[in-house]
Amino acid sequence: MLLELARWLAQDIRAFHVFDYITLRAVLATLTALAISFIVGPGMIRKLTEYKVGQSVRDDGPQTHLVKAGTPTMGGALILVAIAISTLLWADLHNRFVWVVLITTLGFGAIGWVDDYRKVVYKNPKGLSAGAKYFWQSVIGLGVAIFIYKTAASPVETTLIVPFIKAWTLPLGAVGFILLSYLVIVGSSNAVNLTDGLDGLAILPTVMVGSALAIFAYVAGHLYFSKYLGIPYVAGAGELMVFCAAMAGAGLGFLWFNAYPAEVFMGDVGALALGAALGVVAVIVRQEIVLFIMGGVFVMETFSVAIQVLYFKYTKKRTGTGKRIFLMAPLHHHYEQKGWKETQVVVRFWIITMMLVLVGLSTLKLR
Amino acid sequence: MYMNTNSTRLALGEAHQHKVLVMTTPNVHVRFWIITMMLVLVGLSTLKLR
Numbered sequence: 076m077l078l079e080l081a082r083w084l085a086q087d088i089r090a091f092h093v094f095d096y097i098t099l100r101a102v103l104a105t106l107t108a109l110a111i112s113f114i115v116g117p118g119m120i121r122k123l124t125e126y127k128v129g130q131s132v133r134d135d136g137p138q139t140h141l142v143k144a145g146t147p148t149m150g151g152a153l154i155l156v157a158i159a160i161s162t163l164l165w166a167d168l169h170n171r172f173v174w175v176v177l178i179t180t181l182g183f184g185a186i187g188w189v190d191d192y193r194k195v196v197y198k199n200p201k202g203l204s205a206g207a208k209y210f211w212q213s214v215i216g217l218g219v220a221i222f223i224y225k226t227a228a229s230p231v232e233t234t235l236i237v238p239f240i241k242a243w244t245l246p247l248g249a250v251g252f253i254l255l256s257y258l259v260i261v262g263s264s265n266a267v268n269l270t271d272g273l274d275g276l277a278i279l280p281t282v283m284v285g286s287a288l289a290i291f292a293y294v295a296g297h298l299y300f301s302k303y304l305g306i307p308y309v310a311g312a313g314e315l316m317v318f319c320a321a322m323a324g325a326g327l328g329f330l331w332f333n334a335y336p337a338e339v340f341m342g343d344v345g346a347l348a349l350g351a352a353l354g355v356v357a358v359i360v361r362q363e364i365v366l367f368i369m370g371g372v373f374v375m376e377t378f379s380v381a382i383q384v385l386y387f388k389y390t391k392k393r394t395g396t397g398k399r400i401f402l403m404a405p406l407h408h409h410y411e412q413k414g415w416k417e418t419q420v421v422v423r424f425w426i427i428t429m430m431l432v433l434v435g436l437s438t439l440k441l442r
Numbered sequence: 443m444y445m446n447t448n449s450t451r452l453a454l455g456e457a458h459q460h461k462v463l464v465m466t467t468p469n470v471h472v473r474f475w476i477i478t479m480m481l482v483l484v485g486l487s488t489l490k491l492r
Contacts (some may be wrong), residue, residue: 093491102487109480275472327476334472418468 084373097293100165101316105324108161112328116153120339123147126377128195130340136272137403137411146337149191149354150329151345155184157325158318158352166317171226175219176318176355182215183264183351187343202343212261212347219355220256224249231307236361238368238438241305259363260354266373267350269380269405274335276407276421280428281349282326284369287432288356289319295360304439306367307361315356322352335418362435369435372424379406 081094093099108345129145159177190203226235233252237243247255294300296313326349332338341349350373357366357407367374383404391397402412410420465473 096490099487099490102483102490105483106480327479331473331476335468336466 076168078434082400097249097296097313097316101289101320104161104165104317104321105327107164108157108321108324109328111157111160112153113331114327115156116328116332119150119153120147121340122392123149126196130342131200137408143337146340148195148340150190150332150339151184151187151297151341151343152327153339154322154325154341154345155181155348157328162318163322167314170311170314172311172332172359173314173318175222175359176315176352178226179215179219179260179355180348180352183212184348185413186211187268187345187347189271190347191342192361194305195200197323200368208332209261212264212351213257215351216257216260217253219260220253220358223256224252228310229308232309232361234361235363238308238362238365238435239442241442247378255363256358259358259366260351262377263354263357263366263370263373264347264350266370266377267353268346270376270407271341271346272371273404273407273411273417273421274337275333276331276424277346277349278326278330278341280370281353282323282330283425283428283432284353284366284435285319285326285349285356287369287435288353288360288362288366289316289323289392290436291320291360291362291365291439292316292356295362305442306439310362312360315359318352318370319356322349335421343426365435365438368438369428369432371431372428376405376407379409380404380407418436 078094078100081091085091085094091345124147127145128147130148131144158180162173162177168174186208190208193199193441194202201291224233230246231244233247233249235245235247235251235255237245240397267277267281270280291306292312292315294304295306295309296311296315298308329339329341331346333341351378353366353370357363383399386398386400389403401409403425407420410423411417415423
């Protein structure tokens with residue numbers, strides 16, 4: 076929106092051409108989203124507390140978490156508001172990728188909102204049924220995947236890129252691309268949701284991975300840089316840097332209130348939306364495998380749940396008594412049960428993500 | 443413990459200790475990290491804005 080204004084003003088005042096630079100608008104998007112979080116955050120937390128939109132704590136979880144009961148949830152709405160306003164202000168609204176990512180994020184946010192709303196307002200502990208949740212996630216995920224495939228401008232936009240090995244690329248075809256994109260978007264959304272179990276645990280890795288994807292988007296959308304670094308050129312993808320930057324700013328603003336001891340939780344409205352956003356950006360900039368590497372913490376958390384459930388069922392069937400591999404799943408609870416403090420688990424998982432993001436970024440050069 | 447300065451009165455000497463009185467330690471850490479990240483971003487923006 077402001078880009079249009081700047082371009083109009085630039086007809087008379089040349090200095091306004093500075094807003095044509097994606098990098099500058101990305102910085103401004105971060106600061107805008109952060110400012111919105113800081114301005115709206117305290118009021119929103121007060122309102123959520125007033126309306127008793129409090130998180131219920133799972134009774135089979137760690138006992139130390141029982142004190143968290145009643146902490147306001149659905150704070151993810153704050154993140155979504157900050158991302159949406161900042162992106163609408165600073166991104167080029169003629170770019171189709173901006174709308175795809177924004178609509179996906181808000182769509183998954185709406186699913187999470189309904190789930191949270193039923194849980195905390197209607198006091199229905201089940202919220203949205205798992206079937207209904209996956210159905211709507213699949214509708215949006217498949218819709219977005221088909222749209223990206225149909226509007227792809229070149230074959231490289233639907234080719235799987237293997238990191239570290241420049242010569243290995245795999246043309247996916249319609250079915251392969253749509254299936255992979257669907258799995259990445261829905262899988263990423265649920266993985267972030269599973270990780271969101273400790274104060275600040277999900278949001279900072281999301282910010283870090285989102286920031287790295289911003290760099291990938293910038294490079295993929297830049298004809299010269301993409302050629303120089305040997306990654307696929309996706310015309311228009313650079314504008315996603317503004318969205319990712321807004322996500323980073325909104326995430327940091329939310330972390331201000333979500334740091335231990337949290338004043339607010341993001342809830343499904345935030346976790347599902349942010350995970351889907353990471354997934355769809357990775358699909359557009361053709362970095363699905365790099366997302367898998369950088370989001371290693373999300374992957375570990377998801378696998379820990381899958382392994383725990385499968386092993387329990389398997390041993391119950393074989394021996395009659397279900398056994399567990401982890402002391403508790405998801406993985407962050409396992410380490411809490413081993414005696415790590417909540418803040419230790421969170422900061423160590425942040426450090427792991429930082430390392431994985433560096434590995435992911437190194438694929439820009441090492442190929 | 444308070445320290446008097448010419449213009450204001452800070453509870454404890456350094457800014458981070460002042461904050462500790464009203465926030466928990468992890469809160470202070472994370473919020474100071476966020477401030478640093480933002481300042482780094484502003485610093486990096488000087489690459490473009492000149």
